[in-house]
Amino acid sequence: MASTLSVLAAFTIIRSTFNEFFPNEIREYFWSLIRRFSPEFTLVIEESHHGSGNHIYKAAMAYLGSHVLSASSADGSLKRLTVGKNENVRQFTFGLDRHSEIVDFFHGVPMKWKYYSDVNTNSNIQLTAESRWYELSCKKKHAEMVESEYLPHVIDMAKKLKDRNRMVKFHTIRSESWCSKGVNLEHPMTFDTLAMDGDHKKDIVEDLDSFINGKEYYKKVGKVWKRGYLLHGPPGTGKSSFIAAMANHLNFDIFNLNLSAVKSDSSLEYLLLHVSNHSILVIEDIDCTVKLQNREAGDQTASYPHLQVTLSGLLNAIDGLLSCCGDERIIVFTTNYKDRIDPALLRAGRMDKHICLSYCTFSTFKQLAAIYLGISNHDLFSRIEKIIGQIKVSPAEVAGELLKSKDSKTCLEGLIQFLESKESQATPEKTKPQGEDGNNNKQEKGCQSKASTKTDMTNGDSPNHNAITFPVVGSNAMTVGEYTVKAELTPILSAVLLKHGDIVANSTLNSMQCRSSLLEIACGIIQKLQAVKLEGITELELQSLLTTVSDLESVKLQISWLHKRLDEIIEAVQLVRRSSTLKEDKRKNLQEIEMEKEMESCHTEKPELQKKSLQIQKMKVVTQKHSENISSTEAKLSYFHERSLVDGLL
Structure with missing residues (x-):
């Protein structure tokens, strides 16, 4: 021990003597000679670079964060790690603590990373700043590999890790610009829980994966790295859920573009220029959300002064030079x-892949039964298979029935009754002459056709190539007063006109065909709400319906009562989520109270007993507040639990 202390003392004396008698310039030269003959090569990666953030520093932080925990568990070399999480990420993020190091292996070559931080204080202006940097060391012979291969690998992996961990955001338009901060999209739908027929799901997932991994291929063939999808099919077949599954699978943000809220082509260009990369641009109900003016008919602007987005403007925005200003986008x-x-x-390059989401088949039902009830077979399946092949029922309607009970037999019996009632309602329609239900037949044939998944059409072959019109009611329609709508919507329209009067009388659209189409859209929303319970509809679906209602209000439809009801239902859905959270918090509090009581019994000293008793009292107060909030929430929800979602509207 004495000899060790003597060596250390001698070393300290030599070092101080060396620093005292040799100027700083000579010392620097001496150390540079030592570094010149050193076998190691070191890169210093500072947090800032030339006055701005250092991209490589941020990439190193994310890359090393994914390695430190496993490295620490493997060899125990790291004793201290940093950990953090915020609302914009899904999982905890780890990092190196100050003055710690980690070794990463790349192609069998050890890469030594060290993390440093230092606090700099300026006494003149009393300013304190922290400097942070990484040092990357390896053998000199691998310096070229670090520059050309390893650092690009770190940056690429950091991007993938960051994209995988970030929360998906949902963006909407306000005053012709995107909201400054999107909301977290917490939709639970994934491709695992999405019910689709046959191999369609597998093909779609493979297509998405091929796109996301195709950056170099798109660059090689000279195409913009984007892809377009068309989702078509009857209402309630899962188009909104499909989009949510896409966003969760790719971890892409959603930008919901409401064309009726865009006043001009230049505004549309501005919006699309500010859609971020790594995102999905959604344009719902493209056939009826907006009246796109014909480029060749200059007299239509005066007729629709409030609807100024043209078809040519939309085409140029999604497939013109403007589309080159961004990568990794899906429309x-x-x-x-x-x-x-x-x-x-419809042509390729704008809508590359056409996906039909049709009525529920027996295959779709079996997937829904597995998801909702956890069963793959049942004695009642044969009856359901016989009925479901003969009627038109949406997957949303079937899912709504499966949510009514957790007992599989009760649920399936209720579903059979529902399907039989649908079958009895559909029987009169089967007696109609062939061709009466033209629109629905065309739609079903389109879904069954092999060509429905891909379409490549040349631009300009159609005489109607510059105009998109409002829906035209099919020949299965019936007249209510002056208006003609689908037969299944006539009871709803009659009730609306009786309760609220002629809601379309003040519309800015004068054509009876257009007015009938607007009424059909409004009645379709009411029909959808009639068909589901509160638990069977998501907030994303409700927001989509609310957007449609806002579009209808923009052309002076008097449906503020429907807007108000949708707001109430959205609030109720949020209350359901809040109630679930409160119940979970209450359960945890009760568990903690029991644990504290057990610990209280172990303490005999009076101060400790008083402290534990006080803690228990505080937790009881919190639990009581949770109980009161739960009771209040359940009271507000009782209205929708006991009634239809449209109760009182008609």
Whole structure:
């Protein structure tokens, strides 16, 4: 021990003597000679670079954060790690603590990372700043590999890790610009829980994966790294849920573009220029959300002064030079009537893949039963298979029935009754002459056709190539007063007119056909709300319906009562989520109270007993507040639990 202390003392004396007698310049030269003959090569990666953030520093932080925990568990070399989490990420993020190091292996070559931080204080202006940096060391012979391969690998992996961990955001338009801060999209739908027929789901997932991994291929062939999808099919077949599953699978943000809120082509260009990369642009109900002016008919501007987005403007925005200003983007269009979309929009490059989401089949039902009830077979399946093949029922309607009970037999019996009632309602329609239900037949044939998944149409072959019109009611329609709508919506329209009067009388659209179409859209929303319970509809679906209602109000439909009801239902859905959270918090509090009581019994000293008793009293107060909040929430929800979502509207 004495000899060790003597060596240390001698070393300290030599070092101080060396620093005292040799100027700083000579010392620096001496150390540079030592570094010149050192076998190691070191890169210093500072937090800032030339006055701005250092991209490589941020990449190193994310990359090393994914390695430190496993490295610490493996060899125990790291004793201290940093950990953090905020609302914009899904999982905890780890990092190196100050003055710690980690070794990463790349192609069998050890890469030594060290993290440093230092506090700099300026006594003149009393300013304190912290400097942070990484040092990357390896053998000199690998310096070229670090520059050309390892650092690009770190940056690429950091991007993938960051994209995988961040929360998906949902963006909407306000005053012709995107909201400054999107909301977290917490939709639980994934492709694992999405019910689809046959191999369609697998093909779609493979197509998405091929796109996301195709950066170099798109660059090689000279195409913009984007892809377009058209989702078409009857209402309630899962188009909104499909979009949520896409966003969760790719971890892409959603930008919901409401064309009726855009006043001009230049505003549309501005919005699309500010859509971020790594995102999905959604344009719902492209066939009826907005009246796109014909480029060749200059007299239509005066007729629709409030609707100024043109078809040419939309085409140029999604497939012109403007589309080159961004990468890794997906555009999704939705419609209930594919045959009403202008062929110029349908061609490859704009809508590359056409996906039909049709009525529920027996295969779809089995997937829903597995998801909702956890069963793959049942004695009642044969009866359901017989009925479901003969009627038109949406997956949303079937899912709504499966949510009514957790007992599989009760649930399936209720579903059979529902399907039989649908079958009895559909029986009169089967006696109609062939061709009466033209629109629905076309739609079903389009879904069954092999060509429904891909379409490549040349621009300009159709005489209607510059105009998108409002829906045209099919020949299965009936008249209520002056208006003509689908037969299934006539009871709803009659009730609306009786209760609220002529809601379309003050519309800015004068054509009876257009007014009938607007009424059909409004009645369709009411029909959807009639068909589901509060637990069977998501907030994302409600927001989509609310957007449609706002579009209708923009053309002076008097449906503020429907707008108000949708706001109430959205609030109720949020209350359901809040109630669930409160119940969980209450359960945890009760557990903690029991634990504290057990610990209280172990303490005999009076101060400790008083402290534990006080803690228990505080937790009881919090639990009581949770109980009161739960009771209040349940009271507000009782209205929708006991009634239809449209109760009192008609």
